[in-house]
Amino acid sequence: MSSNNSQRTDCSQTRILIITTDKNILDQLEQVQYNEKSDRQNSTQKKSKPKVNDLICVVCGSPANGYNFGAIACESCKAFFRRNARKDPKSLHCVEKGDCKITPFTRRFCSSCRLTKCLNNGMQCDRIWTIEQKAEKRRQIEENKKLAMNSNVQSNEEKLPSTSCLDDLSMDTNILFTDFTEFLLPQAQLNANDLQRIETISDSYQRRIEFAAREGLPWDPSIPTKTFIQVLNSHSVHVMRLLSFFKQIPEFNQLDVNDRVTLIKYNLNTLLGINCALWYKKETHELIEDDADVPSNMQFYQILHGYKTCLESRKIFLSLLHLASYDRKIIQLILIILLLTKGFSITNPSDEQIFNDGTSVDQLHNYYTELLWKYMETMHGYAKAVNLFSELLAHITSWQIIHEEMRNNILRTLSPDDTNELLPIMKSILRVS
Template sequence: MSSKRKLPASQSSQEIDGDSNVNRSEDSFRSHICLVCGDTARIINYGALSCQSCKIFFRRNGFRPGGVRPCCFDKCCEINIQSRHTCTDCRLTKCTTMGMCSDLIRKDTKKLERSSLKQSCTTDQSTFQQVITVLQLVTSNTSNILQIDQSSHFDSQWTLLSNIVHSHDTFSTMSQMLLTANNLPSLSVESYSNVINPIEIINQMCISMQSFISSSPDFRVLTLSEQTSLFERNLHGVIAFYSTLFFRHTGILRIPKYLNAFITIYGSDVMLSLRHTVDQLDPDPTLIKIILIILAFSSNCLIVNTNKTMERDSLLDGTFRLLGSQNVYVELLWKYLISKYGYGDSVLRFTRLIQIILCVIKKLGIVYTNNTTHRTISDGVTAKTKQILATNENDRTLLWGKV
């Protein structure tokens, strides 16, 4: 038995509310769920049950599939209510897959034109034509401006992401450390003390993160005192979180000689806990690199107050500047997650990252308070960083961005 939905006699069997209908089961229609993004839908638009947002989207892009920006993730983006604005290419593809047809847009346009002519038949013909022309120009220009703005915003965000990853990799010593660890069996016993040196490894991580943060234009626009305060507050936490990525990528905590060398400074409990945290870290390195720049512009990443005058410095007076920078990076992180993993998986990944960050910062405070050797290393890094900042105060050469 046919399950086609019956239409009133005044309506065409192929059109509903100005949009053409294709054969859909009665169950699909009654579900009231957009076949494209899952939002609430009550009308079949251009051949598929879809919401108002997807209808407008297809109407705007259905005629120009070749002009849509290509997907950056191999056409694997999940399209739902939260992510439908992220990837135009995948959303348009899903519209077509669900049955939406660009030919039906023309029929809808012609019907609207006929309706407009009937309603305006008593107006002066020349005035009518002028109004139509103006409306078409305004609509066309508005659509073009919106598309240009969205494209420009999209391009700038992914350029920012590329800059962050490139900056991190430029200053990273992980590849060098990995090469050294792989060549460890060929080294003589006398060379071990030079290669397996936890203090030197920590110093290299500090230099890497200091250079990474300093390359950001958001950092360069701060005054010298603000830059110094920012490093005092956050460099320890950034390095602690960075160490999880460093140790996972290099795998040196799985090498007994390296693990024992770090145990001599931090103890077995701390190192085994760190190794467990490393194993729980998200496998996507790009996420970690964005998190690092977010933490760098926190108001305080070290829960231990190392400077009694820190609460009265100029950085707190300009906290809104930090929040402005941080918001840009947080938005970038979320859009990257949504575009690559979809909403559900993004929430889970983001939650796990926050848990790991809080765990690392808590353990860092305990280690800094109780471990004299670590505190000496950290204070030495801070002092050296202040000296470098003072020396390079007039250096405005950026790796990325503009001052």
């Protein structure tokens, strides 16, 4: 989900969004786009992947190697759960009161309490495969490997559009191409560090509301909104909460400060709609991020943007909502990846700035994109991961275009007096001049 971040005068040109970690392709294409920076970029050292603590078993607290049956568990608890998962905990009988403390030293003393703790901490019986299921899984993996090998022998010309197709798209040498096909090949699954990183990201997202409240909000989310300007200013709450999530990503804080400002300025507004998929209340059909908030006021939505745009955005949002209910961590990772995406505003790139250290942004973007792919392949299998990845690309590209149209609708509606009433953070996010 990477694209060009350079200034261009022709806003009608088409741009292609593709993804890669192929350093050779990136080096060749960046050399075309940034000839004057090639020496500095070639000398830039790659940042090492972040170090994280070892995993801890959620059952007994001993060191763990990864996910087992839906939860982080050690080899001992993994084997125990496989043997006893389909038994009734009561049938195992606890000699105490049913609340025995499970530690690496006591875990063998009470099977009943140990099994109960396994189940309470997310280990799932339906993830224990039969011999037939394991054999089918191995067969599918072998088929996927064969398909990957067959696709890998194709030439670069077969992978990329032909020259005639490029001419038809009226593209120039400033467009930065990257190739996301490498992510769609079966590869090593998540290691312990990757799993811990994903859990840390999930925890950081849960803490965003608390952290934002500590720093202070520019708008009281418990106050109902009545006017259009109040509705816009109320969005500052969601902006600050999303920012508090990103501030907990250590690598983002290590980027050049001006580059961080640019990424936030051009990307954050579009991420607000994607973020809504994680806290939309399906029971009441309301957009409410926290229990203390009042529901988001949507009365101006269709009047401002029109029926067609609202219908298109609703279709995309429902798809994102379905994906969020399927696996929330995918959306959480997507938010980070899209924040780190250069040239995210594909329909109006002419005023975007050149990054001071674009290479660091690229490397961090590629790291989290690869982490997302490995997570989807590990948790959902190769075939499902390919489908999810393709759907994400399609939905996000469509969302970019629609959301840019919505931003322009807002800017056309604002009068000078309205602009003066906008909070500073909203002026920045909407890029009000």
